[in-house]
Amino acid sequence: MTVALGRTIAGFAGQWPRWSGYAAGGWALIGIAPALCWAAGRETGSPLRDVPGGRAAAGLIACCLLTGGIAAAASMVRRTPRRWVLVGLRTCCALAAAGTFSFVMNGLQLVFTGTVDDWPTFGVEVFCAVGAALFAGAALAFQRRTADTCPRCGLAHAGRDAGRIPAPPAPAPRAVRLIAYAGSMAFVPYIVMKTTWALGGTFAGVPADEVVAEFERNGASGLILTLERYGLDFTTLSALVGIVLLLGLTHRWGQVFPRRVPLLAGRRVPRWLPLTPAWLGALTLAPYGVIGAIFYLLPPVVGLGDLPSDGIMTGWSGWTVAACGIGAFGPYGIALGVAAWSYQRQTRPKCAPQA
Template sequence: MNSTSPLMKMDTEKGLKHWPSWIGYMAVVWSLLYGAMHLYWLIRGEGYPFKNDSLGLFSALVTYLPARVGGIVFVILGLLGIGIGIAMQKSWGRMLPRWLFLTYAWVFAAALLLFIPDISLIAAMAYAFMFKFAFNWQMFNQIVCIIGALLWISTAVVYYRRTRNACEYCGRTEHDKPSLLLRWGRWITIIAALAPLPYALTRFAWALNIPLGVDAQFLRDFSNINPMANITEWVFGSVCIGGGILTLGLIQKWGEVFPRWFPFIGGKRVPILLAVIPASIVAIAVTAAGLVFTFSFFAVTFHLMPADDILLSSIGGAIGPMLFWVPWGITLGLATIAYYYRRRGRCLHCGNDHNA
């Protein structure tokens, strides 16, 4: 066993280094399996994951589709994904315009990221700081969909790079100029760091029993429902402030090199993925939840959904600060990409080292 483990490690590293050659097939397999699951739910009608009545206004947007319609849509998308995914890997796929493939990949990925998740993922992240952990079938399904979206995004990126004769691994060519994202990365990061402030300030005010933006009765009802409301508000507000500070690390020296006072790792370079992976996860969860909040805000404001008088009078303070969440998530995602581009260095495959 010990004599073969180095060989197994080398095979694993080789596979990871050659990810552009197999990522598209992973997207095809995902589409096949997930489409098959929806076909099962369509036929049997048991276990359909897009129904979570307990969330009410804060349910995922896909829940507004009838279960049968949703099942048919996903079966069709799965079938299309199999054909389009294989065509993107084969030379005969060039018979069709590349914009058709790219449009499908990006639209499918965006739908999986924005219309499937509800507020559960971001809530679970926040409650984890209070050592409260919750996980259910709906959340697992959302994670599966996010994985599928990331596979299709990666597939689209590789296909786009391949068809423009760029390096499939880094996307650079010999004559690339610095991208607009790098030039504006600093300002984008600052916006991402400031975006959660309205939500944090509202939560701090509620923790102090100040009905900022809401009816006093709304705040009393909220406290009655959640006996630990004050603690929850302090934690949620503090998490947002802490997240904003960490976001600034994407443009600060301490985001690239650990401060000297850090035990054991002080003065060492921050691994790129240590910043990129958590920031990307938060960006996805915040954007998806922000879309749900934004939809709920306008649906209640324009009386498209039923709501009592207290909620109607408090909608601005209760959900209004979350209108910043979509721009928060988007700018955090862009800031993360800019950070990665700035730090990635020379490509081991094409040899280019300029930022583009």
């Protein structure tokens, strides 16, 4: 029964061009309700509660979701004006992607601590991640359908397809690999800082004891504190996993499991396995790093803002600590997006024509 259920789900997912527009429209209609509540003054789960003009922005989002929902439904109808439908679908996709701003950070916190700071906000982030995927699929299916290409593979071929032919494994173009290496190197200062603390040293004038004490004051779990005491900082481990993901997107071993992987050696890597965390990470970390650099790191340097003054994050020491993290997230997130786009295009299977 489990195998049959898995095949049913896989078959349904494989027909995404047929239902993605309806699903995106339903998602938009559901999303209008909380947006209207935020516009009316409720703050539960609102990503705009600390933003000036947040209520007006929430009202605008509700209007955009209504328009996007109509566009999603219209995308399933033949002879629909192509330009405005694509604008509506892509606008809603961008809005939903913006709502995943802290998804990865909260996800890591959930993995290592078992909880998050704000469950309603995290729920909104998960909801937005689903919406971004649905609208991206709806836009892609509509674009291919109106261009007289196959909605599934994006290529022009006659007749129905009898199956899927996977793309041959190959490394990413050289330019993409270089971008991936640069994104990985951006994490080096962050890993050095965290490892120095984890091993009991001092970085930027901040000793390890103060870092552990800060973790304790912030209610860190016993697992995180234990890892810290044994020199294993959980954010460093997460960064290393992120680097492996980025490099895997640009090399053959990210498409076919290498021989050293037990039970899976030689098998194709399912495309969703690296692409799901890659796109979530790119949509979260790239804006987080860029916005943080512009509005948090840059002002003190040019004399337009004060240095941080919160716990261990005080003065130029605190600024340096922040720069090691924020300065890594932006380049890494951008590189992850570039690598994910390249991987997605390079591993796209083709339809096999019927005999």
